[in-house]
Amino acid sequence: MENEKILIAKEVSISHGTQSVVQHIHFSMEKAEFVYLIGKTGSGKTSLLKTLYAELPLQKGNIQLLGYELSKLDRKETPFLRRKMGIVFQDFQLLTDRNIEENLSFVLKATGWDNRNKIKLRIGQVLAQVGLFDVEKKMPHQLSGGEQQRVSIARALLNDPILLLADEPTGNLDPAIANEIVELFIRINQGGTAIIMATHNHFFLKKYPARVLWCENGQVKDISKEEVKMKMTEP
Numbered sequence: 126m127e128n129e130k131i132l133i134a135k136e137v138s139i140s141h142g143t144q145s146v147v148q149h150i151h152f153s154m155e156k157a158e159f160v161y162l163i164g165k166t167g168s169g170k171t172s173l174l175k176t177l178y179a180e181l182p183l184q185k186g187n188i189q190l191l192g193y194e195l196s197k198l199d200r201k202e203t204p205f206l207r208r209k210m211g212i213v214f215q216d217f218q219l220l221t222d223r224n225i226e227e228n229l230s231f232v233l234k235a236t237g238w239d240n241r242n243k244i245k246l247r248i249g250q251v252l253a254q255v256g257l258f259d260v261e262k263k264m265p266h267q268l269s270g271g272e273q274q275r276v277s278i279a280r281a282l283l284n285d286p287i288l289l290l291a292d293e294p295t296g297n298l299d300p301a302i303a304n305e306i307v308e309l310f311i312r313i314n315q316g317g318t319a320i321i322m323a324t325h326n327h328f329f330l331k332k333y334p335a336r337v338l339w340c341e342n343g344q345v346k347d348i349s350k351e352e353v354k355m356k357m358t359e360p
């Protein structure tokens with residue numbers, strides 16, 4: 126269906142104890158959209174992504190996400206919501222004592238996969254999707270940072286998510302590798318997966334333009350290409 130909304134956030138406020146992070150924000154997202162969530166350190170990007178991933182309970186407002194209403198989410202429903210999403214972190218978060226195949230099969234087994242051949246096949250598919258071959262038996266430390274981030278993206282793709290959340294996924298990578306990772310996200314998005322990529326790096330906006338949600342002063346707002354240009358020239 127065209128213009129199908131996968132996320133509708135209304136009157137959402139997020140706080141940590143008495144510290145308010147964002148107030149009364151509204152935004153929505155359609156199927157297969159690519160959205161940058163841009164904002165300085167501390168502006169609330171991670172808190173918003175954690176709320177979407179149901180890691181932080183939604184205290185104020187409503188978020189309809191992939192068929193669930195987060196303000197009414199039952200704890201038992203959380204794994205089912207998460208199965209429709211993938212998440213990628215700045216620091217990869219691979220299990221350092223297991224090889225790549227074991228890192229990925231761990232997630233599949235935890236989400237109900239039990240057929241060894243199907244598990245092997247799926248792992249090969251997602252690794253190929255992120256451009257990695259013959260890495261199954263390697264340990265995370267035997268891979269470069271960029272390769273480790275590709276593995277973590279492969280892990281996020283295992284259950285064919287509708288929405289991928291990426292929190293500063295290029296923060297630990299040098300610029301050339303960071304560009305390759307953004308290009309990979311764009312390819313994944315072109316395959317139909319919606320993506321929210323949080324970053325404080327404005328340079329991607331110029332090279333890879335897309336919709337921008339700007340996070341500043343407790344607000345999260347859609348901004349136009351012109352506003353993006355103006356913000357990028359601000360000191």
Ligand SMILES: Nc1ncnc2c1ncn2[C@@H]1O[C@H](COP(=O)(O)OP(=O)(O)OP(=O)(O)O)[C@@H](O)[C@H]1O
Nearest residue numbers: 141144146164165166167168169170171172173325
């Ligand atoms: N668990 C927590 N307890 C208390 N305050 C928190 C917690 N997590 C974040 N904060 C505060 O909330 C505000 C928003 O933080 P958040 O991590 O969401 O911002 P961010 O835009 O993702 O920043 P960064 O780019 O540094 O990750 C900050 O002032 C931070 O100190």
